[in-house]
């Protein structure tokens with residue numbers, strides 16, 4: 552654990568899905584709340600002795616609705632999912648029958664596995680594709696943007712019962728109004744998985760999926776900066792008349808997601824909620840409603856813009872030429888770099904980021920880079936200029952090692968041992984990172 556603390560402190564964390572929580576969140580996670588069993592919804596727990604746990608969970612739900620500006624008459628929330636993957640599967644389990652159809656963004660296009668991924672060869676990877684029928688939509692290989700016309704055509708043929716928007720490596724805004732139109736045309740429930748951007752949504756720094764979607768799921772540990780877990784929001788109360796949603800059964804005038812989703816999560820899929828996590832989430836959500844948090848999310852966006860323009864100025868290629876949110880996709884194909892080799896060089900220099908498929912380009916893809924974690928440590932635009940230089944230097948080193956030792960994994964890794972360029976860059980990275988405090992702990 553001590554070694555991991557040092558690694559977090561001395562490194563540059565650019566994995567777009569990661570963040571650093573504050574001390575209060577960590578204290579709640581490591582607290583006595585871990586001791587209690589509290590199966591069931593708050594106010595209706597299976598075991599006795601849950602009066603205070605209930606208070607905590609009610610408070611957490613109240614703050615969750617407040618953080619996203621939702622009225623309890625129209626939206627309900629479940630804060631018990633252990634992860635966003637469980638949250639998504641609970642939605643499918645609650646409102647679908649086995650074998651029903653789901654459509655989400657394809658994983659190589661930037662979607663998440665839990666939306667029903669199966670491989671090109673047909674291997675079903677996600678439980679969503681094992682127990683349901685899934686067919687993905689894709690981004691346009693030239694532009695990198697979602698191809699809405701193709702999506703509509705596909706959706707009208709496939710007729711999914713759930714249409715999912717939201718993904719893990721999509722740098723641009725989502726057209727929720729268009730998704731709503733398409734969902735209505737094929738009679739699908741519209742679900743948004745805002746796992747990556749929920750912090751930006753709460754701070755109103757990106758468009759809100761709540762205006763158009765029926766169900767919204769998220770992680771709580773990415774841009775939101777809470778403890779590791781999942782959350783589900785669902786519409787409740789009367790359906791708006793005008794829009795004439797078709798949903799799963801015809802003319803019912805009230806939404807019926809609440810009971811189905813809550814039952815699917817517990818008892819169908821999960822056991823006792825992790826109360827330490829729920830308390831930590833309540834703490835994080837209180838922070839989300841503050842002006843400081845809004846300022847943080849604005850900085851996350853500005854930093855992503857600064858990094859994108861710094862890389863573009865150095866003549867590198869970004870998918871869609873930039874970003875509207877907290878992450879960018881750097882296409883390494885043009886540089887002749889193997890994504891895995893670049894990722895390894897960065898790791899050796901204490902920069903963590905991850906390789907990702909660049910849809911439409913051949914095998915060596917690119918890397919996904921996000922700004923939430925380093926922004927939590929206090930990095931500003933000029934720091935991301937420095938980070939852009941480190942990233943360029945790592946690309947040069949990758950290129951030299953590939954040339955001198957070969958591109959294959961085994962040969963390449965040999966070239967990283969006792970490499971002077973690497974130790975020089977690692978020293979610079981460590982010196983840079985050590986200037987910034989860690990939010991949750993002292994070193």
Ligand SMILES: *Cc1c(COP(=O)(O)O)cnc(C)c1O
Pocket residue numbers: 568633634635636637662663665717718719744745746747770780781
């Ligand atoms: C990260 C992510 C998830 C998975 O979250 P876990 O909590 O790790 O299960 C689901 N959906 C999307 C879009 C994600 O980016």
